[in-house]
Structures are given as structure tokens and as C-alpha cells.
Amino acid sequence: MFRSVGIRNLFLAPFCIWAGVFIFVPLIFIAWYGVTNADGNFSLENLEMIFQTEFFRSLEVSVILALVSTIVCLILAYPLCLILVERAKSAGLIITLLFVLPLWMNTLLSTMAWQTILEKNGILNQLLRFFSLPDFTLINTSAAVVIGMIYNYLPYMVLPLYVALSKIDLSVIEAAKDLGASTWKTFYKIILPLSLPGAISGVTMVFIPALTTFAISALLGGGKLLLIGNVIEQEFTFEYDWHLGSALSIVLMIFIVVNMIITLAFDNSHEETSD
Amino acid sequence: MKKIFAFTIFICCIILGGCTLVEKDDAKNILYVYNWGDYVDPETLKIFEEETGIHVVYDTYDTNESMYPRIKEGAIHYDVICPSDYMIQKMIANNLLQPLDFEKLPNAKKYIGEKFFEQSRAFDPDNKFSVPYCWGTVGIVYNTSLVKDEVDSWKILWDEKYRNEILMQDSARDALMVPLKIMGKSLNETDKEVLEKARDMLIEQKPLVQAYVVDEVKDKMISGEAAIAVVFSGEALMIMLENPDTDFVVPKEGTNFWIDSWVITRDAENVDNAHKFIDFMCRPDIAVTNFDYLGYSTPNIAVQELEEDEDYKNSPVAFPDPAVYENQETYIYLGEEMDRFYNRQWMRVKVE
Numbered sequence: 077m078f079r080s081v082g083i084r085n086l087f088l089a090p091f092c093i094w095a096g097v098f099i100f101v102p103l104i105f106i107a108w109y110g111v112t113n114a115d116g117n118f119s120l121e122n123l124e125m126i127f128q129t130e131f132f133r134s135l136e137v138s139v140i141l142a143l144v145s146t147i148v149c150l151i152l153a154y155p156l157c158l159i160l161v162e163r164a165k166s167a168g169l170i171i172t173l174l175f176v177l178p179l180w181m182n183t184l185l186s187t188m189a190w191q192t193i194l195e196k197n198g199i200l201n202q203l204l205r206f207f208s209l210p211d212f213t214l215i216n217t218s219a220a221v222v223i224g225m226i227y228n229y230l231p232y233m234v235l236p237l238y239v240a241l242s243k244i245d246l247s248v249i250e251a252a253k254d255l256g257a258s259t260w261k262t263f264y265k266i267i268l269p270l271s272l273p274g275a276i277s278g279v280t281m282v283f284i285p286a287l288t289t290f291a292i293s294a295l296l297g298g299g300k301l302l303l304i305g306n307v308i309e310q311e312f313t314f315e316y317d318w319h320l321g322s323a324l325s326i327v328l329m330i331f332i333v334v335n336m337i338i339t340l341a342f343d344n345s346h347e348e349t350s351d
Numbered sequence: 352m353k354k355i356f357a358f359t360i361f362i363c364c365i366i367l368g369g370c371t372l373v374e375k376d377d378a379k380n381i382l383y384v385y386n387w388g389d390y391v392d393p394e395t396l397k398i399f400e401e402e403t404g405i406h407v408v409y410d411t412y413d414t415n416e417s418m419y420p421r422i423k424e425g426a427i428h429y430d431v432i433c434p435s436d437y438m439i440q441k442m443i444a445n446n447l448l449q450p451l452d453f454e455k456l457p458n459a460k461k462y463i464g465e466k467f468f469e470q471s472r473a474f475d476p477d478n479k480f481s482v483p484y485c486w487g488t489v490g491i492v493y494n495t496s497l498v499k500d501e502v503d504s505w506k507i508l509w510d511e512k513y514r515n516e517i518l519m520q521d522s523a524r525d526a527l528m529v530p531l532k533i534m535g536k537s538l539n540e541t542d543k544e545v546l547e548k549a550r551d552m553l554i555e556q557k558p559l560v561q562a563y564v565v566d567e568v569k570d571k572m573i574s575g576e577a578a579i580a581v582v583f584s585g586e587a588l589m590i591m592l593e594n595p596d597t598d599f600v601v602p603k604e605g606t607n608f609w610i611d612s613w614v615i616t617r618d619a620e621n622v623d624n625a626h627k628f629i630d631f632m633c634r635p636d637i638a639v640t641n642f643d644y645l646g647y648s649t650p651n652i653a654v655q656e657l658e659e660d661e662d663y664k665n666s667p668v669a670f671p672d673p674a675v676y677e678n679q680e681t682y683i684y685l686g687e688e689m690d691r692f693y694n695r696q697w698m699r700v701k702v703e
Contacts, residue, residue, distance in 0.1 A: 130695060133702040196515075196561075196576050213515070216562045252670025299521040302701040314416045315694055 109322035131307060131324065138303040139331070141218060142286035146233075147226035149282045150275065152226070159268075161241045162246035172238060172331075174211040179231045179269050187224050189294045194296070216298030222249040224292040240274020241267070276342045284332050304328055352389040381406045382624040385422075385429040387611070388413055390485075392644035395567035395637050402552035403631075405624050422447055422616060430619040431628055435611050437524075439481050440474035440684040444615070449617045450479040455626040456632035461490045467650035471610060473681040482629055487584035488608055488676065489525060490601040491593070497578035505529050507579065509552075514559045518571060518580035521563035524682060525607070526553060529581065532604040539683050543692065548695040554703045563701070572597060583609075583646030588668045592646075599668050601675050608679035610650070642669075 100321060113119040125131055156175075160168045178186055193199045194215040201211050214220045252262045290305030297303075304324065311321030388411040391454065396407050410429070412418040421427060423445065434442065442448050453460055456469040460483045475481045493502050497516065498621040500507065509515055520526055528538045530549035540546060561577050568580050573593045582590065587599040613629045615622060631637060635653035642649045643660065650670055658664040685693070 130698040130702055134698075137702070197574060298564070299701065300557065300560065300563060302698065307698070310694075310698075314414065315691070316416065316420045317691075 086201045095257060106325050109318050110326040111323075113319060114317075122320045123326065125323060131304075133309050134302045135304045135327070137218070137301065138287055138305065141222055141225065145222050145229065145286050146279055146283045148222070149230050149233040150279065152230060153237050153274070153278065154271075157234060157237040157241050157271075160238055161244075168242075172234070175231050175234045178227065178258050179302060183228055184291055184295070186228065187292050190220070190224050190227065191295055193214065194223070195280045208233045215296065216300050218297070220303055221293050221295040221301055221303075222240050225286045225289065225295045226274070228292065229282040229286055232285075233278040236274040236281065237271065239272075240271045244270045273343055276339050280335055280339050286332060288328060366448070377605055380404055380433065380624070381408060382628055383408045383410075383427075383429045384628065385410050385412065385432045387411060387433060387556050390433065390611075390645065391632075392640050393646075395632075395640050398637070399628065399631050403624075403627055405621075405627065407628070412550050425560065425618060428618050428620055429616055430621045431612055431613060431615060433484055433611050435682070436471075436474045437610060437682040437684045439614060443475065443480055444684065447617055448480045448614050449616060449619065449622070451629070452626060453476065454498065455623075456482065456630045456633070458630045458635075462633050462635055462638070462651050462653050464650050464652045467610065470676075470681060472614065474683055475612075477540050478486050481614050481631065483610050483612045485585070485645065485647040486608070486650055487519075487648050488601050488671075489581060489583055489606045490587065490599055491579060492582045492587045492597050492599050493579045494572070494575060494577075494594075495598055496596045497575075502579075502598075502600050503603050505533050505604055507685060508581070509559070513579055515561050516578035517556075517560050518562055518564050518568055519553075519556075519560050520568075520578045521565050523693040525581070526563070526697055526700070527643055527693060528607055529553075531604070532606065533647055535604070538605075538607055538680050539685060541685055541689055542595040546696055550699055553697075553700045557700065557703060581661045584668055584671075585645065588646045588663075588666060589640065590660060591666075591668065601671075605679060608681050610681065620672065645678065 078147065110122060111118060111120065126135065127213065156171075160171055163171070184285050191198075194209070194213070195201070196213050198215070201213065204210065204212060207314075214223070225242055245247060248270075249262055249266055252266050257265065288305050290303060290309045293301050293303045308321050308328070311317045382405050384407055386409065390411070390687065396409060399405070400407055412421075415435050416433065418434060419438060419441070422429065422432065422442070432526050439448070463483055466477050467486060470482055470486075471478055471483060491502055491505070491507070493507075498507075498513070500510075500512075507513070508519070514553050519529070524538070527549050530541050530552035531538050531545070533552070534549065535551075536542075536545055540549075562571075564571065564580075568582050569575050569586050569590055570671075572580050572582070572590045572662065575594070575596075584599065584601075591599060613632065615625045615629075619625055632641070633651060635651060635657055638649055638651040638654050639657045642654050642658070643650075643663065646663075646669070648671070655664060655670050684690075
């Protein structure tokens with residue numbers, strides 16, 4: 077776009093400064109704190125702490141809850157997106173808008189709303205009592221946390237999936253049908269592989285925030301559920317052990333990086349096959 | 352390294368908020384106060400500014416633990432702070448406070464009960480560093496329409512009948528205090544085996560607990576969301592005024608007698624103003640205003656006389672019978688390693 081390298085660099089500078097100050101430098105601090113102890117000497121003791129029961133259990137619970145909510149999001153979003161792309165564009169747009177709307181509301185607020193819904197004397201139970209049905213209290217359980225995650229992160233699954241599915245050329249599907257493929261075969265031979273990149277970026281975009289959240293579990297878990305995000309938050313703010321907090325963040329980052337590598341690998345292999 | 356980090360943040364702050372700094376330099380007659388959130392009546396700050404002409408810069412924190420690093424790293428200088436007992440001890444140990452000049456605090460000498468200075472010696476042995484501001488105990492608030500048993504012991508929190516009706520405090524010391532007291536141990540216990548036993552009791556109790564809470568306890572007890580809760584006496588008073596079906600009990604096994612006190616930091620730049628502020632807070636009319644606003648018990652002996660609201664004046668929760676706080680323990684600072692051990696045990700309870 078810009079012929080002159082100088083001008084291009086000039087326009088790049090704001091972002092580079094931003095990335096440097098707010099992404100790169102903090103990452104270096106985290107890495108530094110993670111591999112040193114309180115005396116400032118190099119040590120891996122804080123990294124090894126993850127194998128202690130308290131920390132390992134919280135990581136385990138985080139991974140399980142994040143996986144469950146990612147899978148549920150995928151199951152909810154995929155059929156929805158299939159329906160969306162088949163609708164006329166305008167109707168599809170309205171439904172998409174409805175799904176994106178929660179994104180414009182603050183996560184904390186919407187999670188607090190769930191608190192009022194799920195409470196013992198909350199809206200859900202008042203409704204049930206109105207119909208003389210038995211109480212059903214979900215608040216302060218892992219199910220409540222998973223509901224909160226799904227509600228907050230579902231749009232992140234819907235959007236990339238919708239984009240991927242709507243980009244599929246209809247003539248490809250028609251061709252498959254012309255050549256005698258059944259609806260089912262068209263789906264898993266044509267639609268599924270072509271929508272895979274969208275599904276995978278959706279999975280990443282749901283899994284990572286679900287894995288690292290601490291607000292949702294704090295609000296809907298009633299303090300009975302300690303996710304790795306909560307542990308890290310506590311180490312930084314409450315216990316003031318930045319070394320341990322950073323080390324745990326590094327461990328968490330490993331999960332994120334692995335997730336991204338898988339995504340990249342899928343993307344590449346997909347491009348090769350489609351070439 | 353932390354210094355470098357603080358420095359980087361500081362630089363960023365300057366870049367982002369350069370204008371506000373310039374403004375601060377102008378005013379010389381100033382006082383920096385760092386206090387718990389919602390812990391003075393804002394009206395009293397206005398009165399102080401009008402009477403003395405000292406401009407008060409007022410910031411708040413929500414836990415002792417989040418306040419401590421900010422003072423320790425010295426990124427911002429505050430003059431007056433209001434930490435709790437064990438935190439004051441920790442700050443004295445780390446040389447972060449300066450001795451007070453009681454000659455400049457006539458109201459404190461006159462109106463703060465001797466009993467409270469005595470109790471303060473647990474964390475401030477010579478009464479040199481702190482002036483008590485609020486105090487209280489931790490006990491059980493229960494909903495009388497849901498709990499028919501007589502409540503006089505912590506053991507009721509382990510009663511199967513109240514499954515999913517129990518609220519516990521979400522902090523290591525306050526949570527472990529309960530089983531320690533049941534076992535008849537000190538709440539400053541340092542024997543690791545005893546602490547592990549206390550932890551196991553909490554793990555055993557966990558299925559009965561509805562939630563581990565901090566400030567939410569007020570709303571939950573007022574709305575009848577739970578039947579029994581461990582709460583601080585000041586909050587108990589508010590719950591009881593809002594929901595008449597509740598009652599407060601200090602269990603017979605004993606409890607924590609806590610005191611939050613005014614202190615002046617070692618690096619304070621406005622020491623004179625700081626003394627004026629602390630003394631102002633001890634003045635009976637101001638103490639009453641704050642007491643009405645907060646509901647926390649006050650060590651100021653003139654307050655009960657002056658109190659006009661009958662609900663407060665006659666409340667045994669606000670002005671307890673002296674017997675309630677006889678022989679009660681106050682938290683003391685147990686050292687960094689022991690602090691961590693407490694927190695680890697608590698984390699263990701939470702991940703089970």
C-alpha cells in the first residue's frame with residue numbers, strides 16, 4: 077500500500093510501541109519472575125509447585141470445566157450456524173446480532189445477572205415454585221460456572237463458525253448433490269471439512285478465556301471452586317508472591333501455546349489439501 | 352526487580368496522567384489518607400477540611416494484604432493508614448511505621464478506652480504506634496425462623512441439618528479460626544499438625560457449606576438466602592437491623608477480637624497533619640457520626656452517651672457486655688512462612 081518503507085514504518089510505530097510496552101515487556105517480567113525465587117536467584121522451584129496438590133487440582137478442574145464448556149458451545153453453535161447460513165441474509169443478520177449482543181454487555185454484569193437467576197431464592201426457583209415444581213439450586217456448583225462460561229463465550233464460537241460456513245460456495249454443495257451424494261455425505265465430505273478452520277478458531281477462542289477466567293468462578297462458584305485463574309489472582313494480589321504467580325501463569329501459557337500450535341497445524345494442513 | 356517493575360509502571364503513569372501530578376504539587380497543606388473502603392463517613396472528612404484547611408486525599412483498599420505491598424514498595428506515600436491488628440504488627444516488624452506523639456493526640460488520650468490500648472499490646476507492645484478506631488468480634492448470625500436449635504457453639508456449623516444453609520468466611524485466618532476454637536486451640540496456632548487437623552475439619556464441612564463469602568454475607572443473610580453465617584460483629588448489627596428474624600451470638604469456645612487502628616507511616620511527609628487527623632477522628636462528635644455511618648463498635652468511651660439512635664444505643668452487639676470480650680484473643684502476625692502455611696491449608700480446602 078505504501079511505497080516508501082519509511083512511511084510504512086511510521087504507521088507501524090504506534091502499534092510497535094503499544095505491543096512493546098503492554099505485551100512484550102510484561103511477558104518478560106512474567107518469565108523473569110517465574111524462574112527466579114524471592115532472593116532473585118535462578119530457580120525452578122516455583123514452576124515445580126504446580127505439581128503440589130493444591131495447584132494441580134485447580135489446574136485439573138480448570139481444564140475440565142473449560143473443555144466441557146467448549147464442547148457444549150460447539151454443539152450449540154454448529155447447528156445454529158448451519159441454520160443461519162441457509163436463512164435469507166437479513167434474517168440471518170438479525171439472529172447473529174442477537175448472539176453478539178451479550179458481547180456488548182460487561183462480562184461481570186451479565187455474570188451477576190446469572191447469580192440472581194440461579195440463587196436459592198432466585199428467578200429460576202421463583203418460577204419453579206410458581207408452577208409448584210421442586211427447587212433446583214445450581215448456584216455455587218461447577219454447573220453454574222459452566223453455564224456462566226457458555227453464556228459469556230458462545231458468541232466467540234458462533235462468529236468464526238458463521239463466517240466459515242457462509243464462505244462455502246453454494247455451487248460446491250450443488251455439485252456434490254448433482255453427482256449423487258446424499259445430504260449426510262455432502263455434510264461430512266464437503267461442509268464439515270470446509271468449516272473446520274472456523275470451528276477450530278472458535279474452539280480456541282472459547283477454550284482459552286474459559287481456562288483462564290477467574291471472575292466467573294468467583295461470582296458463580298461461591299468461593300467453593302478454585303480455578304487456576306483464581307489461584308494466580310490470589311498469588312498476585314493477596315499473598316503477594318509474584319514469583320509463584322508468574323510461574324503458574326507460565327504453566328497456563330504453555331497450555332495456551334499448545335492450543336495455538338494445534339490450531340496452526342490444522343490451518344496449514346487444511347490449506348495444503350485445498351491447494 | 353520489583354523496583355524496576357514499579358518504576359516502569361510509574362513511568363507509564365506519568366505518561367498517561369502527567370496532568371494530575373502537576374495539580375498535586377500546588378497544594379502544600381495536604382494529607383494522604385489510605386483507609387478501608389467505606390470506613391469513615393465522608394461528611395467527617397468535609398468537616399475536617401473546613402476546620403483545618405488541610406486538603407485530604409483519600410484512597411481506599413479492600414484487604415490488609417492488598418494495602419501492604421503498596422506501602423512497602425513505597426510507590427505512593429500515604430501519611431495515615433488504618434490496618435488491622437496483625438498487619439500493624441507486621442508493619443512494625445518491617446519498619447514501615449513511625450511512633451506517634453501522644454502529646455499531639457489529646458482526644459485519643461482522653462476518649463479511647465484503656466481496655467483497648469491494653470488489648471492492642473498484643474500487636475503493638477508499647478502502645479507507641481497505633482490508636483484504635485474500630486473493633487469487634489467474629490460470631491454467628493442465624494435466622495431465627497430457620498434455626499430452632501440453641502446457638503451457642505461453633506459446632507452448629509457442622510450440623511447436617513443445615514446442609515447448604517451455611518456461609519463461611521473466605522479468608523485463611525478467619526476460616527481456620529473456627530475449627531481451631533472448637534478444638535480449644537489458640538487462633539494463633541503454629542503447630543502444623545493441629546492446623547492440618549483444622550483443615551481436615553473444614554474439608555469435612557465443605558459439603559454442608561453453601562458458599563465462602565466476604566462482603567456478600569450481608570445481602571445473603573438479609574434476603575434469607577442462608578440460615579447460618581460466620582460474620583463480623585459490625586456487619587451483624589446491620590443484618591439485624593435490616594432483617595429482624597436474625598440474631599447474633601459469640602460462641603462459647605471463644606473468637607477473634609479484632610482492632611483496626613490509625614497509624615502513621617515511616618515515610619509520611621505530613622506528620623503534623625496526620626496527628627491532627629487522628630485526633631480529629633477521636634473527637635466524640637466525630638466518633639458518633641462515624642459510628643452511626645459504620646455500625647462497627649468504637650473504642651471511644653464517649654460515644655454510647657452521645658448516641659441518639661435508640662436501636663444502636665441499646666444494642667448489645669454494638670456495645671457488648673464487657674464479658675463478651677474478656678479473654679478473647681487477637682490475631683498476631685505469625686511470620687511469612689506461617690502465613691503461607693495458613694493460606695496453603697485454606698487453598699487445600701477450596702480445591703477439594
